[in-house]
Every structure is written in structure tokens, then in C-alpha cells.
Amino acid sequence: MGLFVDILLSGVAQGMVFAAVALGLVLISRATGTINFAQGAMGMFTTFIAFSLLTHGVGYWPAFVAALAMGFVLGAVVERTLVRPLRGKPALNPVIVTIGLLIVLEGVAGSIWGNVARGFPAAFSQRGLVIGTTRVAFSHFDVFIVCAVAALVVAIVALFRWTDLGLRMRAAAFSPEVSQLLGVRVGRLFTLGWALACAAGSLAGLLVAPLSSFSPYYMDLNLVYGFTAAVLGGLLSPVGALVGGLVTGLAIAFVGGYVGPDLQPIAALALLLVVLMVRPQGLFGTTEVRRV
Amino acid sequence: MLQVEELSVRYGQVRALEGVSFEARDGRITTVLGANGAGKTTLLRTLSGLVRNQAGTARFDGQPLTGRRPEIIARMGVAHVPEGRGVIAELTVDENLRLGTFSRLRRVERRAAVDEVYERFPQLGDRRRRSASTLSGGERQMLVIGRALVSRPRLLLLDEPSLGLSPIVSAQMMATLRELTSEAGLGAVLVEQNARSALSVADWAIVLNLGRIVVADEPARLAADESLRRHYLGF
Known part of the structure; x- marks a missing residue:
């Protein structure tokens, strides 16, 4: 029973991180119909910037906020310089560009910070909480992870549902040409979509760094899990990303806990395969809005 | 007022428009007729900035339209109602209409402008949350016409508004259009396959064939010319 609860709780915390990665993928997929394979690498890069700030004596929270802001800027710059010029070209072109960006970012990070694994500090204690007399596998930091990602999802959903800006973003995503004819500055909204997505990626990077061996490649596997989560959620729905993240996190945790951690990536790929075969539009997608 | 001079558009080697010149005045409906592939839709798409022209100019109230981006042209008060799928199906009726209010209306004017459309088209009001x-x-x-009107445009560019409508609904649509232009002083460029109904409401008509204007005349005179009707208008 204790093992089951521990696995469940760690699965929730991990799942929230995957949800943050998935949310970034969903935002970009909605904005420009692209799958951003550099989503994890961009989060990795900005987390390394936070790491540099921390080693230069900057406080944790200023470094945290700076990394989020850098993610926002990096996303906007990538959209403007690498993705925008490919508009109107085959849909695969920007996808290939993001794979290139993934390799470049990991290479550059390796040459700046070295390809060694290190530790990254957590915002709060990583020791399990004590409930009654037992210590569970859920720390203060895990609580922070859950709250931070939940807040992000709520903010994004609120933006899309209840603001004029969100309405414009949805319209631009669904029907860019009609939106342009209504005076909507579609290009700017695509840039904003990428910027928000990469800020979400930075958040994922910051949250997962203390849980992993922090090297330029630490987000690779998280991208695989995040991608599984995004596809599970239907690729276009922020709530779908959250649910997809949780399902993926729990699946990974149970496979890791009962079968063995080596099988976790294979379990994620199996899950991805099953979703694509049984329900390719995802749990929250409909066939007609699925574009990728 | 819209002034188009010597407008030419090519898609690769294909000439879509060649030296097209005409004027469309406020409060009047100018209809553009012609067979499929005559260049009618290309003309509207060029005026609204979706297609780049290679030669000639289009001006609206003296301001150039050609070379500007569609969102800027929309903000100038030129509302292009595209053919067929102009409705954003993923949004509600109300959201579609609200989207039309952002570019040219102040925040406080937006709700009232949407409500005006519901008054004009009560069926839309009944389905606003759908x-x-x-x-x-x-x-x-x-919905697409209401969404264009909600921005209080000065010029409407309508691409086949009667496409797929029953004759009765189509006639209502034309009557509404006539009313809007006469009352509000709105100018309209009306592209139609259904030449008969377009000629019945228009103040001026031009006929395109293979990208060139072959005739520009009063609708009544055009409708009376039997050989022209048979050659280009199909009725």
C-alpha cells in the first residue's frame, strides 16, 4: 500500500512536469501548426542561464523569473527568425528546423557549460512530507511543481476563454486568413504563441532540473514524455495537455515502480503508439481540428 | 471611394488579371460578373491584400491598398467577405461577431455593434452561444456579412454571397445589401456567378473574361444585351 501511494504521488508530480512540456507543444501546434522538437532544449537552455545566474550569486527567484522571461524572448525570436520565413512552405520544413535547433542548442550549451551532469537547486525541500507518522514520496518541491503547472494551465485556459486577446489567438490559429481579413494581426499572435510556449518550456526545465542529472541532454526524455502527453491530450487543448501529462506521469511511475525504470521510455512509446492507433485525435481533440 | 487602375496579377505564368480599371463609389453596388476563372475572386483577394499584384494600383479614399497587408487594409474600413468558408466554425456565433469588432471600434462601442447585428439578423441572436x-x-x-458590418466598414467586398443559398434567402440577402448601401452610404463590390440577381441590385456592372474587363455598363443595358448575356453571363 505504501509503495502504491508513493508511486501515485511521484507520478502526479512527474506528470505535471510533462504537462508543462505538453502545454508548450500544444501552444505552438495551435499557433503555427508546428511540432517543436526544440521545446525541451529551449527549456534546457534557459535553465542553464538560470544556473549561470545562480553561480554568479543571483538569488533563486530572480534567476527563476529571468529564465522564464528568457524563454519568452527565445520563443519569440525563434518564431520570427526561423519559423516565420517558412510560412506557406510544406508543413514539414519548420518541424525539421526545430530538430536542427534542438541539436544546435544542445551543442552550444555543451560548449558553454560542459557536457557533465551536475545538480540544480530546488525552490523548496525535496524531502518527503510527513503525513501522520509516515513519510510519503511527495515533497514541498512536488507541491510547488503541482501548483506552478496548475496555475499555468489555468492562466492559459483563462486567456483563451475569457479575454479578447485569447479570442484573437484562437481565431488566428483556426483560420489565419479570415482573421487577417478582420484586421487581426495574425503574425504577432503567432509570435506570442511561441513566446508563451517557450516560457512554459522554461518552467518545465526549471521544475525538472532538480529531479534529474542536470546536463544539456536532461530534457530529451522529458520531451518524449511531454510529446506523449500532448498527443494523448489531442495536441490542441491546454486541458488535454494537463490530463495527458498526468496520465503519462502515472503510467511512467507505475511502470518504473513495479516493472523497472529501464522500461519507462518504452512504456511511453507504447502509450503513444496505442493512442495513435486507437484514438489518433487524442482524448480532447476532434478529428476535424487536428492538423498535424 | 475605390479607384482601381491598370491592375495586373499573375500566378507564375498564368495571367489572372490584366490591366483592370474601374471605380466603386460610396452608396453604390458595383457588381463583377464573369465565368469561373475570369479573375473575379483574384480581384477581391488583391484588393484586400491577400494576393500581390505585379502592376497597377488600387486606392481607397486616395490611400493605396496595393502593397499593404490584409490586416491593415481591414483596419482602413475595407471588409472582404470571402466565399463559402468565411465562418470560423470552431468559434461560437457571438465570438465570430466579436472578432469583427476589434479592429475599428473602441472598446465601449463593441457590444452595441454586435447587438445591432442580432437585431438585423434575429436568427443569429437566437443562436449566439452555439x-x-x-x-x-x-x-x-x-454571420459572415454581419461580421463584416460589425466593424462599420466603408467598403464591402463580397465574394459570391448567394452561393449555396435558396433563391428566397438569396433574394433576401440582395435586398439587405441594397438597403445597407442606400442607407449607410456603404460602397460594395459584389462578385457573383448568379448574374441575374446581381444585376437586379447593382448600380454598375463590369464583366471579366480571362482577367480582362470586356464590358462595363449600367446593369439594365447589360441585361438587355442578348449576345453578351449568352457569351459571358450564361442566362
């Missing part, structure tokens, strides 16, 4: 994908063809056409 997804636009649930609307019938006629209701969709009302």
Missing part, C-alpha cells in the same frame, strides 16, 4: 459549425448555409452567410 458553435458556428451548427449554422445552416443561409445563417452562415448572415
